[in-house]
Amino acid sequence: MKSSGKLAGKVAWISGATSGIGEATARLFVQEGASVVLIGRRQSLSRALAKELNTSEKRACAVACDVSKETDVCNSIRATIRNFGRLDVLINNAGMVHVKMLHEYTEAEWDQVMNVNLKSMFFSLKHGLRHLRKAGDGTIVNVGSISSFVGQAQTPVYTTTKHAILGLTKSIALDYAADNIRCNCICPGITDTPMLREHLNSQPDPDAALAQRLRRVPLGIALTPLNVAQSILFLACPDSSGITGTSVVIDAGYTTAAEWDCQPT
């Protein structure tokens, strides 16, 4: 794909960068001229991706980090500054889901989803904001979901975190606007990533389960991780100057209709 250098010279911290939307974002950002810090727990994967992205010059570094642990996140921001000297873009993408009814949750499971999806953003913002201030035109993209707006079956804690991310996004946008920091939320619909596949594979017939879900999507498609990464790029780069505190929904029309059933042609 052709690059127009939309992030030339910028440094981006990307959580959950070893798969799915995070990985696609890291690849696209490097193509657009950024250096990226690949944040993830699975260091063999992040190292392999960094190696692939570091062709003629160092453009990626892998940092082992559990985003639900403040010390890890704090150290990962330090590693960003140590490796690349600055921080311009923060992508809060790491996430997880348990699919079950609320009464089946243990307290530990509730805390795990809250911490990975939401508290992790408090940690990265707490430790990253002073560097974004220094950058002069810092951007933050938080990854929400269509579950930021509507409920979905058997994902009560996930849905709670994704709704909360909208509130956090607005608060950060207001409080740091004076520092010329923009903060927005991207809200994807059904996207073909390992998270989706794991869920589908727990169904008796994964292909049928996907087809069933896609019948409710007006465009009738699952998004690719690159589709979502391109919208994240838009919110992270100067193309979206003037946009802050809002959310961009990329869902192939899923949340547009109260009722929809794609008729086979």
Ligand SMILES: NC(=O)c1ccc[n+]([C@@H]2O[C@H](COP(=O)([O-])OP(=O)(O)OC[C@H]3O[C@@H](n4cnc5c(N)ncnc54)[C@H](O)[C@@H]3O)[C@@H](O)[C@H]2O)c1
């Ligand atoms: N796939 C979809 O249909 C869809 C739809 C809406 C929103 N999203 C959101 O997109 C984001 C990315 O998910 P994805 O679909 O690419 O799935 P994915 O499973 O490929 O990516 C999630 C990433 O987060 C990482 N992660 C999980 N817990 C972590 C922790 N404690 N510390 C560090 N990293 C951790 C995982 O290792 C993985 O790399 C998530 O926030 C998810 O909620 C996905």
